[in-house]
Amino acid sequence: MATHPIEVHGAHEAHGHHEEVGFVKKYLWSTDHKMIAMQYLFTGMAMGLIAAFFSYVFRMQMAWPGAHVPFWGIVTPNQYNSLITNHGAIMIFWVAMPVLIAAFGNFLIPLMLGADDMVFPKINRLSYQVFLLSAIVLISSFFVEGGAFGGAWTSYPPLSAKAQYSLTPLGSTLWLVAVALEFVAFLLGGINFVTTAMNSRAPGMKMYDIPMVVWMIVIASILFMASVGPLIAGAVMLFMDQQVGTAFFDPDRGGDPILWQHLFWFFGHPEVYVVLLPAIGIVAEIITVFSRKKLFAYKTILYTAFATGVLSFTVWAHHQFVAGIDPRMANVFTVTTLLISVPIAEMLFVYIATLYGGSITLATPMLWALSFIATFLIGGVTGIFLGASGGDIYLHDTYFVLAHFHYTFFPIAIIGTFAGFTFWFPKMFGKQMNDTLGKIHFWLTIIPFNGVFIPLFITGMWGDHRRIFDHTNFPELNQPGLIFLRQFSTVSLVAMLLAQPIFFYNAITSLLWGKKAEKNPWKSNTLEWTADSPPPHGNWKDLPAVYRGPYEYSTPGRSEDYWPQSVPN
């Protein structure tokens, strides 16, 4: 391993003369991993804005049922269902995955491994193009007759399978096609990530010298590729049920609607870890840099990530406890689900232990990374209530579930993104972001975020159900206390959304007029910080070699408190 040769691959021929490329070649047809990362990042963020707007509209409807929503109008029941369905689908498939896996994976993997590009640059380009197509298909579903699909992001048949039930004859099919295309894009990307990490490491970089975030994205890609097969098969079957008239999920003609739930959640639960692991990796990079500490028990984290990955394939039916599966199965899945809390708890313990004895600077990226730990803990512990079958009988499909998974997905998708974006911004764009504005944006996001979802834990305990368009139809859900909590949550959401222009203002002004960034502004050890900011096509003139692990901070006997991987001694 130590004498691993530098890979010479197709990337060189593909972008031989990169000095004088035209606009299309540079921005739309690029094979440069950094450009593809930017494409994924900006597409993901744009989709995020759409999905955030959706959440604003339906939360307004929940707080003030039937009222006119500014910038939208009166929310009809089918609009409401379409909005919640696509809010969920977009945030997971078109925000969390493209940003955390594809954008950070594409940007970081070659740069952190000391490679000039991905192993398969053209597959990489194809991956983004398929992804873009999937996003366009999804958005187009809003403009067809009947409107966009509104059967929840889980798309359970028979509701999703028959137009006479869903009343969205085209929307449900377009939604399904968009999701399937998105899976294709990430299969292409995943192959690339795994192959690149295994084959294109800098000379001297051993397995345990790979930065944690790269490992996490690789494990996530493996999980994704291993779990998505059944769902793609399921999607084809559902598509056939919708458009060809087959009866895979139609009980009247011998099909079984529960089969879809198994196919969906067999993918759907590993998917949680697919997006969680990259965020966990980003946090590892940031907390080590800003506490000047070696990562506590690198190997333990790595093994727990693998353990989580393996276990995540055995927990899916905890989504189906009360769905009509054999009740005996619930006992098995309760045990596996509670077991998975152990590696996740261990990871968080390790991160807290990393802070011990550090020299902590609370810069903007560090604030985001720390808030990830603080809030993800809430998401983690509330999962226990739901994984325990006895408790789930009551809590299933209530707002308690919703608050729980937003306390996991918000830290993952939003906090993880902001952490990574503010941390690698200097490398991505060659400019420093304004730290004061960054901190203002942080506090104005994180405080309202808790204001949005803490009340929803309580409404969930109060029996409030998900996906109900108008609570006034249910006397028990129309009590003053519940109404107040819903309104509090909505007001917090609006406050949080209103804080986001600060971020975009900061990003854009820093990009245009910000202070020029040095190569290594955070004094970090990993290889991406030895390239120019921003790195040119091909990343380095001479590819770096690696002499040690990525987290040698504050090593005794050195005058400086960091020891880059590429410095011989």
Added chain:
Amino acid sequence: MIEYYVKAASSFAPDIDFVFTLIFGLVGFWFVLSELVFFYFIIRFRKKDGRPAQYITGEEKHQKRWITYPHLMVLVCDVFIVVAAVQVWYKVKQDIPPAEQTVRVIGQQWAWSFVHPGADGKLDTPDDIYTVDEVHLQKGVLYHFKLESRDVLHSFSVPNFRLKQDAIPGRVITGWFRPTETGRFDLQCAEICGIGHGLMGAEIYVDTPAEHAAWVAAHSTRSVAVAKPAGE
């Protein structure tokens, strides 16, 4: 804790509330402890001139045990939770006691229909009572419900009973409950079932034996008169 928000009105509701409270105590302990240590470290180890960070690999045994011991203790807590949860689950969903009365519950877009036994106490006899969006039960009687769906998935959810069960077209799912409080309770569909999902509720009336008998007597005859010509 749930009891504080939603009155418990079935025989197994207190068991489910107990699981919730138990989990709250156990994970609450870990949560508070982790957050306290976490914030303490952030404050205690803020950057100070002249105090460099320590070099700790976390790979040595005496360092690792700070992770291993808590992690074993988490595992012990998990065992307690699993035992409690599975016991309750077994009681509510697996070990179904013999029925004293049976009602049929049918979900369809977007209404609930119910078939009650009439004065003879048996289902599928001519004096069955058919209702839509309201069901009448007797306090203290152990009911079986036979849950069906005519079209898509629905879910029979009664927060006061701490009961939830999805209805699946093509299947009849049997479950049980024993109401322990009289009064009017919400039944809500808890599985998205199309644009009318937010309207799909029903009312559950739990009456004393005398009141219930009066209701049955009043409706049994009428139902016979209505149901028979309809070709039952």
